[in-house]
Amino acid sequence: MTWIHLAYMLASVLFIFGIKRLATVRTARQGNMLAMAAMLIAVIASLSELAILYPQHFDPRLILTGVVIGSAIGVWAGVTVEAKAMPEMVALLNGLGGAASLLVALSYFYEKMIETAHAKTAAAVLLPEGAVSVILSVLIGGVTVTGSVVAFGKLQGAKWMPDKPILLPFRHAISGGVVASTLLFSYLISFQVTSRWGLLFLLLLVTLLCLALGVLLVIPIGGADMPVVISLLNSYSGLAASMTGFVIGNNLLIISGSLVGASGIILTMIMCKAMNRSLLNVLVGGFGMEEASTGGAKKQEYTNVKSTDAEELAQMLDAVERVVIVPGYGMAVAQAQHAVREMADILKKRGVSVKYAIHPVAGRMPGHMNVLLAEADVPYDELFEMDDINNEFSNTDISIIIGANDVVNPEALDKKDSPIYGMPILHVHESRVVVIIKRSLSPGYAGIPNPLFEADNALMFFADARKGIEDTVRELKSNA
Amino acid sequence: MLMSALSSPARLRGIFAAMCLFFGALFTYGVSSASAPKPAKAAAKKEAPAKAKASTKQATVEAAQNTTLPPLMVGLYIFLLSIFVGFELITKVPPTLHTPLMSGANAISGITIVGALYCARFTTPTIAKALGFVAVICAMINIVGGFLVTDRLLQKFKK
Numbered sequence: 008m009t010w011i012h013l014a015y016m017l018a019s020v021l022f023i024f025g026i027k028r029l030a031t032v033r034t035a036r037q038g039n040m041l042a043m044a045a046m047l048i049a050v051i052a053s054l055s056e057l058a059i060l061y062p063q064h065f066d067p068r069l070i071l072t073g074v075v076i077g078s079a080i081g082v083w084a085g086v087t088v089e090a091k092a093m094p095e096m097v098a099l100l101n102g103l104g105g106a107a108s109l110l111v112a113l114s115y116f117y118e119k120m121i122e123t124a125h126a127k128t129a130a131a132v133l134l135p136e137g138a139v140s141v142i143l144s145v146l147i148g149g150v151t152v153t154g155s156v157v158a159f160g161k162l163q164g165a166k167w168m169p170d171k172p173i174l175l176p177f178r179h180a181i182s183g184g185v186v187a188s189t190l191l192f193s194y195l196i197s198f199q200v201t202s203r204w205g206l207l208f209l210l211l212l213v214t215l216l217c218l219a220l221g222v223l224l225v226i227p228i229g230g231a232d233m234p235v236v237i238s239l240l241n242s243y244s245g246l247a248a249s250m251t252g253f254v255i256g257n258n259l260l261i262i263s264g265s266l267v268g269a270s271g272i273i274l275t276m277i278m279c280k281a282m283n284r285s286l287l288n289v290l291v292g293g294f295g296m297e298e299a300s301t302g303g304a305k306k307q308e309y310t311n312v313k314s315t316d317a318e319e320l321a322q323m324l325d326a327v328e329r330v331v332i333v334p335g336y337g338m339a340v341a342q343a344q345h346a347v348r349e350m351a352d353i354l355k356k357r358g359v360s361v362k363y364a365i366h367p368v369a370g371r372m373p374g375h376m377n378v379l380l381a382e383a384d385v386p387y388d389e390l391f392e393m394d395d396i397n398n399e400f401s402n403t404d405i406s407i408i409i410g411a412n413d414v415v416n417p418e419a420l421d422k423k424d425s426p427i428y429g430m431p432i433l434h435v436h437e438s439r440v441v442v443i444i445k446r447s448l449s450p451g452y453a454g455i456p457n458p459l460f461e462a463d464n465a466l467m468f469f470a471d472a473r474k475g476i477e478d479t480v481r482e483l484k485s486n487a
Numbered sequence: 488m489l490m491s492a493l494s495s496p497a498r499l500r501g502i503f504a505a506m507c508l509f510f511g512a513l514f515t516y517g518v519s520s521a522s523a524p525k526p527a528k529a530a531a532k533k534e535a536p537a538k539a540k541a542s543t544k545q546a547t548v549e550a551a552q553n554t555t556l557p558p559l560m561v562g563l564y565i566f567l568l569s570i571f572v573g574f575e576l577i578t579k580v581p582p583t584l585h586t587p588l589m590s591g592a593n594a595i596s597g598i599t600i601v602g603a604l605y606c607a608r609f610t611t612p613t614i615a616k617a618l619g620f621v622a623v624i625c626a627m628i629n630i631v632g633g634f635l636v637t638d639r640l641l642q643k644f645k646k
Contacts, residue, residue, distance in 0.1 A: 016534065017570075021600075022595055023572060023576065025591070026573075026576050026577070026591070026592065027576050028578055028590075029580075029584065029587065029588050029591045029592075029637075030576065030580045030584060030588060031584075032525020032581060032584060035584060035587060035588075035641045036638065036641040036642070038591065039587075039594075039634060039637045039638055039641060042591060042594065042595050042634070043594075044594075045595075046594075046595070046597070046598065046600075046630055049596060049598060049600075049601060050600060050601070050604070053600075053601040053604050053605070054604060057605065057608045061608060061609070064608075064609050065609070066608070066609050066610040068610045068617075069607045069609070069610040069616060069620050069623075070604055070607050070608070070623055072620070073607060073620050073621075073623030073624045073627065074623060074627050075602075076624050076627075077623060077624040077626065077628045077630075078627050078628075078631045079632065080624070080628045080631075080632075081627060081628040081629070081630065081631025081632035081633075082631055082632075082635065083633075083637065084632040084634065084636075085610070085631060085632040085633075085635025085636050087638070088636065090639075091637075093586070093590075093640065094586070094633070096592045096636055097589060097593055097633075097636065100594075100628065100629050100632045100633050100636070101593045101596075101629075102588075103601065103625040103626070103627040103628050103629040103632075104593060104597050104625070104626065104633075105625035106622075106625045107597070107599045107600065107602075107622045107625040107629060108599045108602070110603070110606075110618045110621055110622035110625065111599060111602035111603050111605075111606050111617050111618075111619070111622045112618070114606040114607075114615045114616070114618035114619040114622060115602075115606060115615075117614055117615040118606070118613070118615035121503040121614075121615075122614070122615055123611055134512060134559075136559045145500075146610075161583050174497070188591075198620065234501050234585075234586075234589075237589065238589050241592055241593050241596065243491060243590055244593070244596040245592065245595075245596045245600075247596075247599065247600050248596050248597075248599040249566060249603075251560070251568075251599050251602040252562070252602070254602065255601075255602050255605050256558055256562070256604070257601055257605075258561070258562065258565050259598065259601065260598055260601055260602060261566050261569065262565055262569045262644070263569075263595055263596075263598040264598065265565075265566050265567075265569040265570045265573060266569050266570075266572060266573040266576070266595070267573070267592045267593075267595050267596045268570065268573065269569070269570040269571070269572070269573025269574045269576075269587065270573045270574075270576055270588075270592055271575075271592055272579045273573070273577045273578070273588075274576055274577060274580070274585060274588060274589060274592075277580065278585065279576075291643040311496055316555055322547055329545045362494070365517075365582070365583075367582040372585070372586040372589075373582050373584045373585030373586055373589075374582055374583045374584060374587065377588060377643075378640055378643060381643030384641055385608070390583075391521075392581070392582060394620050440581075456601060457567075463491050468533065482618055485595070487637050
């Protein structure tokens with residue numbers, strides 16, 4: 008048994024180094040490999056442990072079937088998913104992780120309390136801490152499952168789950184009621200009820216309540232806040248795994264689960280900071296809804312909007328030296344990244360300096376833009392983060408904004424009563440000309456108008472991002 | 488691996504400190520459970536006042552075993568300290584890496600597979616095993632899919 012524990016220890020250390028290395032660009036891929044190796048070691052060690060603990064009965068057929076089916080689906084999902092859909096995929100996978108923890112807890116409880124005949128409470132059979140960890144595992148796992156599925160739906164823009172916040176009447180009271188009854192039933196399961204059917208009934212009830220809670224917690228949060236939610240749910244699924252570790256008494260699970268739990272929370276905080284909002288503000292939800300309902304219609308009228316088209320943009324691009332491209336969610340939706348690179352290539356061939364300005368919360372996932380641009384083979388060193396490029400806008404001839412809105416809204420700088428006041432933005436308004444490629448004047452996620460659209464140096468190019476850029480590329484080619 | 492890890496000492500100091508604490512706690516626990524003279528006597532007094540003299544020796548032995556830290560406490564130590572390690576691991580991450588990191592951490596949370604394996608350890612037709620079986624599938628999708636997606640996200644930075 009000693010070597011099995013040593014193997015677990017090795018796996019824990021590899022997980023730590025894996026996460027550590029994942030946080031630096033140069034070593035990230037290696038970090039992922041380390042984590043994979045750790046997982047392999049953990050699975051082999053755990054199978055060996057089971058074979059030693061149950062020499063008579065251990066039968067790996069069921070496990071192997073599950074592993075083969077799961078791996079096949081995993082490979083299929085991992086290989087076929089498009090780059091655009093990766094955020095959704097992460098949400099879905101996260102939900103499956105939560106589901107696994109939930110099922111493990113249910114299975115364990117079912118085996119010890121319902122399939123085994125005895126008239127004792129869970130606290131007597133599993134010890135109080137065992138009962139509590141099982142229930143916590145069910146709770147956190149359940150919330151993670153449905154929370155992730157809702158997040159998945161919102162990111163995908165599925166019909167059954169609108170991207171907009173859904174605010175139920177008395178939502179805080181409902182959630183509070185669900186939490187209170189969950190706690191009450193959990194107490195009954197752990198310390199009071201001894202009959203099998205009673206336990207089974209309560210267990211199902213608690214499971215359903217947790218699943219409902221996951222939905223209730225995520226529906227009031229808008230689509231663009233989903234990265235934060237997924238990061239938080241990821242942290243939850245780590246904690247759920249950790250609780251599973253307490254249930255089956257495995258330290259490796261406790262370690263890696265809490266590592267994920269803690270690092271997930273930190274990542275969540277980093278994301279909130281980038282939007283200049285508190286975690287609470289994100290979780291309460293309904294962001295941008297009040298604004299839209301009170302005075303949205305009145306405010307959305309723009310008086311001084313000048314529009315442009317591909318031909319004019321191409322002509323302007325004939326006489327520039329420095330161009331900055333600001334991608335946003337619109338580029339992701341339209342899958343315009345390849346066209347964007349093509350345009351940049353033409354400009355670079357003419358000796359124009361082309362840089363990309365990446366706002367930390369552009370898109371639907373942190374780093375979303377980087378992933379898309381990298382997919383289109385845009386060199387990594389042309390991508391600049393907000394702080395590195397903000398003082399260059401005043402020297403920029405044209406800033407081309409592709410489907411971004413709130414992250415370039417100058418209201419965040421000077422309008423104190425704006426909901427996004429204080430959020431760091433890209434200072435595109437300082438450049439000589441700003442071209443905004445956007446389908447309409449509709450507001451962004453925050454639901455507020457963007458005075459940039461009617462600024463004197465701004466031109467609106469009303470088009471789908473991909474089509475707009477492709478047209479511009481055609482014009483550029485014909486000019487040359 | 489260690490050499491390159493040492494190249495950024497500032498961030499690693501915290502990790503090493505936490506790991507030292509971690510193994511320190513395990514070590515102290517090992518030593519205290521091996522020798523443990525004081526609490527043994529105290530516990531012996533508490534537990535066996537009735538049987539008093541006859542089985543003092545046996546009581547001491549039993550009490551010595553009782554002083555071994557219960558698994559729950561070991562688990563809590565480990566839980567708490569790993570949370571600190573987790574906090575220290577991620578302080579400054581370039582936004583580029585937020586998504587891959589999230590995806591990688593998500594794959595790691597699939598470690599719950601160990602629990603799932605335990606639940607599906609016998610091939611008997613019971614509900615508990617069926618649940619375990621489904622748990623194995625879910626965890627495996629999470630792991631394989633998670634690592635693959637992470638790798639695909641990261642491949643793009645290789646240049």
